[in-house]
Amino acid sequence: MDPEVHLPPVPLRRRTETLEDFNTLPSHVFPASARVNADGELELGGIPVSGLVSRYGTPVFVMDEGDFRSRCRRMAAAFGGGGHVHYASKAFLSVTVARWVAEEGLALDVASQGELEVALAADFPPDRITVHGNNKSVPFLELAVRAGVELIVIDSAEEIVRLSRVAGELGVTQDVLVRVKPGVHVDTHEFIATSHEDQKFGFSLASGSAGRAALTVVDTPGMRLRGLHCHVGSQVFDADGFGLAADRLLGLWARLLDEMGEGTVEAAALDILDLGGGYGIAYTPDQEELDVETVAADLLRRVRQAAAERGLDAPVLNVEPGRAIAGPSMVTLYTVGTVKDVHTSDDTVRRYISVDGGMSDNIRPALYQAEYDCRLANRRASGVPVPTRVVGSHCESGDILVNDALMPDDIADGDILAVPATGAYCYMMSSHYNMMPRPPVVVVGGGSSRVMIRRETVADILSLENTGDHA
Numbered sequence: 001m002d003p004e005v006h007l008p009p010v011p012l013r014r015r016t017e018t019l020e021d022f023n024t025l026p027s028h029v030f031p032a033s034a035r036v037n038a039d040g041e042l043e044l045g046g047i048p049v050s051g052l053v054s055r056y057g058t059p060v061f062v063m064d065e066g067d068f069r070s071r072c073r074r075m076a077a078a079f080g081g082g083g084h085v086h087y088a089s090k091a092f093l094s095v096t097v098a099r100w101v102a103e104e105g106l107a108l109d110v111a112s113q114g115e116l117e118v119a120l121a122a123d124f125p126p127d128r129i130t131v132h133g134n135n136k137s138v139p140f141l142e143l144a145v146r147a148g149v150e151l152i153v154i155d156s157a158e159e160i161v162r163l164s165r166v167a168g169e170l171g172v173t174q175d176v177l178v179r180v181k182p183g184v185h186v187d188t189h190e191f192i193a194t195s196h197e198d199q200k201f202g203f204s205l206a207s208g209s210a211g212r213a214a215l216t217v218v219d220t221p222g223m224r225l226r227g228l229h230c231h232v233g234s235q236v237f238d239a240d241g242f243g244l245a246a247d248r249l250l251g252l253w254a255r256l257l258d259e260m261g262e263g264t265v266e267a268a269a270l271d272i273l274d275l276g277g278g279y280g281i282a283y284t285p286d287q288e289e290l291d292v293e294t295v296a297a298d299l300l301r302r303v304r305q306a307a308a309e310r311g312l313d314a315p316v317l318n319v320e321p322g323r324a325i326a327g328p329s330m331v332t333l334y335t336v337g338t339v340k341d342v343h344t345s346d347d348t349v350r351r352y353i354s355v356d357g358g359m360s361d362n363i364r365p366a367l368y369q370a371e372y373d374c375r376l377a378n379r380r381a382s383g384v385p386v387p388t389r390v391v392g393s394h395c396e397s398g399d400i401l402v403n404d405a406l407m408p409d410d411i412a413d414g415d416i417l418a419v420p421a422t423g424a425y426c427y428m429m430s431s432h433y434n435m436m437p438r439p440p441v442v443v444v445g446g447g448s449s450r451v452m453i454r455r456e457t458v459a460d461i462l463s464l465e466n467t468g469d470h471a
């Protein structure tokens with residue numbers, strides 16, 4: 001039995017934070033079109049932020065369409081074609097984005113009925129959709145099968161029964177993958193590591209349940225086993241974890257082929273190895289995103305080699321990046337409100353800069369202790385760097401956007417701050433906590449801008465409520 005492997009943490013380099021560093025845009029953390037103009041103001045998609053803010057207000061998510069699309073293209077080229085890259089829509093999804101993904105020739109991964117419905121509303125080709133979820137309902141499965149999705153990833157024994165019934169009723173044979181936890185514990189926040197034993201996704205490789213599930217699928221009417229899936233975790237910097245997982249899955253693959261009879265091998269048509277997503281991106285200047293081309297080349301080689309060593313035909317390699325496509329394409333703009341100097345217990349002073357958004361538009365620092373960069377966006381800073389915490393306007397002391405930074409002390413009420421790399425898992429995990437409506441998402445590129453998702457209003461929130469006297 002393969003032991004659970006814990007990969008060591010990847011050390012971070014220290015940040016340097018002088019005034020000059022602060023005024024120099026860390027371009028690898030910002031979208032491709034971001035630059036500082038001659039007046040010292042940040043431009044996104046060729047538009048000064050002051051223009052965006054006067055038109056759309058703050059807080060506002062600004063998405064660089066060119067950046068998003070070029071990341072789709074890079075992924076597709078690296079992994080041998082868009083059909084092998086299933087953009088993980090949980091990172092960021094809208095009808096517009098689903099259309100971009102379709103136009104760039106990528107496939108799509110959905111993880112809920114809602115995501116599937118948005119994809120279908122965008123006319124995303126169903127035969128390029130993979131369906132995930134650890135607790136897919138019968139209506140969700142029905143919608144997926146009826147729509148004609150490419151693959152459903154089986155996550156539990158109950159789901160085999162449910163899907164068989166649904167497929168039987170619709171008279172369809174559905175292609176499926178079986179999700180496996182290969183026992184590779186990557187170094188990332190506990191909540192986004194997904195391949196170790198003690199978590200809810202997939203079937204255990206170590207206990208033999210993954211193998212048993214795959215054999216059950218082969219013997220169950222209404223479905224055809226096309227391959228195996230795993231996702232070791234998210235925001236991963238040590239690409240070894242993906243290779244190790246691939247190797248373990250191919251070990252199971254070989255055992256499965258041994259155990260299946262000739263006829264069943266045909267019925268199974270095993271040919272897909274899906275390694276999920278997880279490629280780390282740079283949130284802060286000291287980080288560097290995983291180089292997609294290098295990771296893809298290594299993985300493709302490793303999969304071919306591992307298959308050859310076991311006398312197998314190399315499977316088709318599919319991947320599901322979300323963050324690495326959407327994350328770097330977006331910047332959140334906030335307006336500075338109150339600025340407060342607070343004496344901390346060790347007698348140093350920390351400056352608290354409050355902005356007009358917070359944990360409702362970015363829950364990641366509170367949930368995963370995620371770190372973000374933050375720049376003064378409407379002008380060049382001239383003050384002395386002081387220990388600063390950038391916080392939101394919510395009624396909670398954990399409402400922190402940037403926990404510990406050195407920022408110039410001339411930042412004041414009315415300034416605009418830019419927090420980059422907010423394209424993945426920020427809008428999608430947003431809430432209207434404290435009845436603060438969600439910000440809009442604005443698309444920029446080539447000197448023009450447009451609203452992708454309008455700002456939520458209190459009237460939108462009120463419209464959900466039944467204010468009548470009777471239930």
Ligand code: LLP
Pocket residue numbers: 088091109132192194231233234235276277278279320321322323324364368424425
């Ligand atoms: N495939 C599967 C089966 C997944 O579960 C995920 C992410 C992905 C692909 C995409 O992973 P990515 O390439 O984006 O790392 N809310 C967390 C991340 C949760 C990820 C869940 N699954 C965060 O804000 O960091």
